[in-house]
Amino acid sequence: MATVASAKSRRTASRETRRRQLIDATLKCIARKGMGNTTLGDVAREAGLSQGIVNLHFESKDNLLTETLRTLANEYREQFDKTLEKSGPDPAGALLALVQMDLKPKLIDRQKLAIWFAFWGEVKSRPTYRKICDEYDRYYDSVITGLCAEVIADGAYANVTPEAAAEALTSMTNGLWLSCLISPREWDRQVAMDAIMSYLSNVFPRHYETTR
Amino acid sequence: MATVASAKSRRTASRETRRRQLIDATLKCIARKGMGNTTLGDVAREAGLSQGIVNLHFESKDNLLTETLRTLANEYREQFDKTLEKSGPDPAGALLALVQMDLKPKLIDRQKLAIWFAFWGEVKSRPTYRKICDEYDRYYDSVITGLCAEVIADGAYANVTPEAAAEALTSMTNGLWLSCLISPREWDRQVAMDAIMSYLSNVFPRHYETTR
DNA sequence: ATAATCTGAATGAATACTCATTCATTTTTT
DNA sequence: AAAAAATGAATGAGTATTCATTCAGATTAT
Missing domain, CATH: 1.10.10.60 (Homeodomain-like)
Incomplete structure (x- = not known):
């Protein structure tokens, strides 16, 4: 004791x-x-x-909410960095690990999504929220664009730019969250993962073998 | 007079x-x-x-807000149906027209997006909002899944299911809206369109020629 | 060791204010 | 004249914020 x-x-x-x-x-x-x-x-x-x-x-209440958003964003970033760290030096593996992270039940449940969307819903009228989100997103974007650039160079893919691929992937995960929020019954992690894999395996075929 | x-x-x-x-x-x-x-x-x-x-x-205020959401959703659906109608019988063309619609400045400006996200932000705590959104989304999903199925059959694509492709495309546009809301300065319609085209031209290469 | 003093965390009742809703009255239409 | 539409002041429920007071634990004095 x-x-x-x-x-x-x-x-x-x-x-x-x-x-x-x-x-x-x-x-x-x-x-x-x-x-x-x-x-x-x-x-x-x-x-x-x-x-x-x-x-x-x-x-003030304002202050509490802003700090809450910061805490939420920090928590996500910690997960992001931890995932990146654990995934080793292979860029294709890292990319896959990151998108899989975004569908992990532990990290992304309906509770968390509701909170994210609650803040996003105020982004337009609360510039502070926008700035905070933007700051973090800029970082994720740079990391993911970098990984896409490595994969593209390694596979000599001429059919896509790193920027477009990064935008496609991050947009897709964010959009999948919305589906989860709106149609929780129908929403299926497997279908979501299939959607993402349909991108990776077709755009970067020499890095992501289709298991079909 | x-x-x-x-x-x-x-x-x-x-x-x-x-x-x-x-x-x-x-x-x-x-x-x-x-x-x-x-x-x-x-x-x-x-x-x-x-x-x-x-x-x-x-x-009541509640009523006003619910009716406002319905009006917003109806307006979008009208655009959707009009786009579908105008695009003719070719499924690949219809699919392209629909995703392009989602990036049209006239239809999708930051004002509108802010409103959509404001409602989405309350979806979890207001079941009525969720139901309304779900109802409309179900329709869009069925249409887009159908178009994808036609394209897949026509091109004999074995690398993707209609469900996965539909989910990928609608998620991507929703996610692109979030980028537009959060990083309005950086956000670029061309990059957004590139992201979507990187999907279409790689997953359905025989239908969407890359102009690169 | 014990008592006296201090500190600042925590309380919860009181305050000041906002806002949805009501309704008596006025204005307009038929 | 009667009905319908609109007004805008009044109401009251709800809520962020304040602040005088309480109290647990730390510090200091005896």
Whole structure:
């Protein structure tokens, strides 16, 4: 019983702990009730804390939401980087690992998608959200374009540019998320994966053998 | 002055006219301020009418928003059907016309996209929105899957199923819309079209000649 | 060791404000 | 004159934010 550092009955916690706790509560509330119907009272209740707690730790609701988006985006980026790292030096393998990541049930469930779309839905009227998303997307785009360029060079493919291939692949995964959100019953991971593989195996045939 | 049915100074209008006017105002407000910050006062002001007007013609805000989504969806469907009709009997041509439609500046500008994403952002917490979107999507999916099946049969393509190709194409256009929303500066219709053509010309090479 | 003091995290009632909805009144049409 | 349409002030429910107060744990003094 020695090294239990944070006793569970502790009434006060460090600033960072509370902020994280509140952000987690916010994510849950947005997934359940949507962005518009999530009140600070909801967030506090979900976190098991008191009414005024959010304004104590974040100064405003606006702030809380922005930080929540940042946290969400960071989490995705960590997954992205981890996937990239684990996949070794082969660019074709890395590309496949990345698109497969986007369909992993653990990472992308309907809860998470609802949260992403909730933020995307406000992008036009909240420039800050747009900027944050753009910043991260720019990075993913550069990585994926780079991988496509390597594959194209390696296979001497003359039928596609790295930019077009990257745009096609990232757009496809984002679009597949929308299908999952709107038709959860019908939506099928296998069909989604088939769609992506139909691209890879036809555009880069010497790198992605069709198993059909 | 006899046959001027709708004089411009007319202060009262038919129910349908007013409803349409209010829905148009709602669309503008959502594009400008976002779903969450659009109030009934905003809508009334945008329409140049009085505070209580929305509740007079729609019974509630909820109702107004649902009807607005239906109108938006109908408008898109009309475009879809018109495009299909105009494109003649060739399935490959129809498919191309449909994906090109999705990138037409007239049809798809950032205003419209913002509205679509605003509704999609609420899909998870508002089952009605989901149902409406699903209903329309099911139709588009069936049409596009059918066209893909025809192209596949005609070209004897063994490398892809109609379902996978349809899913790939519709997902790609939806995903391209997200790019347009998030990176409006960078986003380029030509690159978007290249991405789609990289799919068509590689998966259905005997139907879509690469002009490169 | 014990008591006294301090600190800042947390509370939750009070405040100020927004906004959907209602409705008595006015205006327009028939 | 009666009916229909529209107005816009009033209502009240809901909610972000504030703040005086409480309290657990750390620090200091005895």
